[in-house]
Amino acid sequence: xxxxxxxxxxxxxxxxxxxxxxxxxxxxxxxxxxxxxxxxxxxxxxxxxxxxxxxxxxxxxxxxxxxxxxxxxxxxxxxxxxxxxxxxxxxxxxxxxxxxxxxxxxxxxxxxxxxxxxxxxxxxxxxxxxxxxxxxxxxxxxxxxxxxxxxxxxxxxxxxxxxxxxxxxxxxxxxxxxxxxxxxxxxxxxxxxxxxxxxxxxxxxxxxxxxxxxxxxxxxxxxxxxxxxxxxxxxxxxxxxxxxxxxxxxxxxxxxxxxxxxxxxxxxxxxxxxxxxxxxxxxxxxxxxxxxxxxxxxxxxxxxxxxxxxxxxxxxxxxxxxxxxxxxxxxxxxxxxxxxxxxxxxxxxxxxxxxxxxxxxxxxxxxxxxxxxxxxxxx
Amino acid sequence: xxxxxxxxxxxxxxxxxxxxxxxxxxxxxxxxxxxxxxxxxxxxxxxxxxxxxxxxxxxxxxxxxxxxxxxxxxxxxxxxxxxxxxxx
Numbered sequence: 237x238x239x240x241x242x243x244x245x246x247x248x249x250x251x252x253x254x255x256x257x258x259x260x261x262x263x264x265x266x267x268x269x270x271x272x273x274x275x276x277x278x279x280x281x282x283x284x285x286x287x288x289x290x291x292x293x294x295x296x297x298x299x300x301x302x303x304x305x306x307x308x309x310x311x312x313x314x315x316x317x318x319x320x321x322x323x324x325x326x327x328x329x330x331x332x333x334x335x336x337x338x339x340x341x342x343x344x345x346x347x348x349x350x351x352x353x354x355x356x357x358x359x360x361x362x363x364x365x366x367x368x369x370x371x372x373x374x375x376x377x378x379x380x381x382x383x384x385x386x387x388x389x390x391x392x393x394x395x396x397x398x399x400x401x402x403x404x405x406x407x408x409x410x411x412x413x414x415x416x417x418x419x420x421x422x423x424x425x426x427x428x429x430x431x432x433x434x435x436x437x438x439x440x441x442x443x444x445x446x447x448x449x450x451x452x453x454x455x456x457x458x459x460x461x462x463x464x465x466x467x468x469x470x471x472x473x474x475x476x477x478x479x480x481x482x483x484x485x486x487x488x489x490x491x492x493x494x495x496x497x498x499x500x501x502x503x504x505x506x507x508x509x510x511x512x513x514x515x516x517x518x519x520x521x522x523x524x525x526x527x528x529x530x531x532x533x534x535x536x537x538x539x540x541x542x543x544x545x546x547x548x549x550x551x552x553x554x555x556x557x558x559x560x561x562x563x564x565x566x567x568x569x570x571x572x573x574x575x576x577x578x579x580x581x582x583x584x585x586x587x588x589x590x591x592x593x594x595x596x597x598x599x600x601x602x603x604x605x606x607x608x609x610x611x612x613x614x615x
Numbered sequence: 616x617x618x619x620x621x622x623x624x625x626x627x628x629x630x631x632x633x634x635x636x637x638x639x640x641x642x643x644x645x646x647x648x649x650x651x652x653x654x655x656x657x658x659x660x661x662x663x664x665x666x667x668x669x670x671x672x673x674x675x676x677x678x679x680x681x682x683x684x685x686x687x688x689x690x691x692x693x694x695x696x697x698x699x700x701x702x703x
Contacts (some may be wrong), residue, residue: 275703367703390700395624397700413699415670427625429702460673462697464624467634471621473675473697539659576628603628615656 262450278434279365498558544614644684
C-alpha cells in the first residue's frame with residue numbers, strides 16, 4: 237500500500253492534517269501502521285471504530301466469539317442483525333464500510349500460546365481488550381518477547397484501567413501485576429459492566445495507539461490510569477520496571493509465551509453446567525447426608541473456607557486442582573463452590589477435562605447462596 | 616487517626632459496593648486490620664499468608680506505592696487499593 241495520501245484521503249483526514257502533531261507525515265504513519273486488537277468486544281469495538289476512522293492502514297481483530305444479544309449493550313461494532321454471526325466478520329464489514337481505504341483482517345480464533353507468534357509477526361503494535369486475565373499475560377509476554385508496543389485496557393463493573401508498554405522504555409503489564417489471580421478476577425459476563433464504560437477505555441486505548449504511531453504526546457508508559465465512572469474520577473499511579481520481572485527483568489524466566497496453568501478454552505468454560513442455589517438446597521434437603529450422592533467441593537482459599545462454608549463441603553483450593561490434578565470423587569455428583577462463581581467455573585471445566593461426568597458449578601457462588609438460601613452464612 | 620480508602624471495583628463486594636470507605640490506623644497494616652474487622656475477608660484478598668501484598672494487588676498511599684505493611688499513613692493521605700481487572 238502506497239503511503240502517499242490520495243486526494244480523497246487528504247479530504248477525509250483534513251482535520252488530522254490541520255493538527256501540527258499529526259499533519260501529512262503523521263497521517264502517512266497511520267496509513268503505514270499495522271495494528272492488532274485482541275478482543276472485538278466492549279473495548280475492541282470503540283478502539284477499532286476510531287482507529288479505522290483515523291486511517292490506520294491495517295487493523296487486525298482477534299476474537300473467536302459469535303455476537304450475542306447481551307453484547308449489544310456495549311459492543312458498538314454490532315447491531316441486532318449481527319446476532320449469531322462471527323464477531324470478526326461482522327466487525328470487518330463494519331470497519332470497511334466506515335473506511336474502505338484501510339485493510340481489515342479478521343482472525344476468528346482464540347488466542348493461545350500455539351498461535352500467538354504467527355499472529356503477532358504481521359503487526360507493529362497491539363491493543364489488548366481481551367476479557368480473560370490469562371490472555372492478558374500471554375499478550376504481554378508475547379509483546380515483550382517480540383518487541384511490540386502494547387496498550388492494555390481492562391474494565392470491571394464501573395471501573396477501568398489502561399497502561400502502555402513500549403519495549404525498552406518502561407515497565408510491562410507483568411511489572412504492574414506480576415502474577416495473575418485467575419478466578420478472583422471476574423469478567424463482564426460474571427459481574428456486569430456499565431455499557432458505556434468500555435467506550436471510555438477503548439477510546440483511551442485508541443488515543444494511545446494514535447499517539448504512539450505518530451509520535452505525539454506522552455504515552456501512559458509507567459503510569460496506570462484508572463477511571464471510576466460512578467465517582468467520575470480519573471487517577472494515575474506511577475510504577476516502575478521490576479528488575480525481577482519474569483519476562484522483562486534482569487534474569488527473565490519466561491522465554492516463550494505460554495498458556496497459564498490450568499488454561500481452559502472458552503469452549504470448555506461454556507460447556508460447564510450450573511446449579512442454582514435453590515436447586516442445590518432442594519437436592520441437599522431431599523435425602524440424608526449419608527445417602528445423598530453429592531460432593532460439595534469448595535475451591536476457595538483455606539482462610540476463606542474457615543470464615544464460612546456449607547456444612548458438608550470439603551476444601552480443595554483451585555490452585556491444587558490446576559497444578560496437581562487433585563483426585564476428585566468420581567462416584568458422586570460433584571458441585572464446585574466458590575465465592576462468586578468464577579473459580580468454581582474453572583474448577584468445573586478442569587474436572588470435566590479430567591474425566592468427571594457432569595460436574596456442576598454453584599451459579600453465583602456463595603454470594604448467591606447467601607442471598608437466596610442462607611442469609612446468615614458468614615463470608 | 617482516620618484516613619480515606621479508595622477501593623478497587625473487584626473488592627467492593629466486601630464494602631457493600633462502597634467505592635470509598637474510611638479506616639483507622641497510622642500504618643498500612645493497621646488500616647487493613649481495621650478494614651478486615653468491618654469487612655471480614657477483605658484483607659486476605661490483598662495480603663497472603665506470608666504477610667505480603669498479593670501480586671495482582673497494588674497499594675498506594677497518596678502517590679507512593681506501599682511495598683510493605685509497615686508503611687506509614689498520614690491522616691490526610693488517601694490509600695488506594697488497586698486490583699488487576701480483566702474485563703473487556
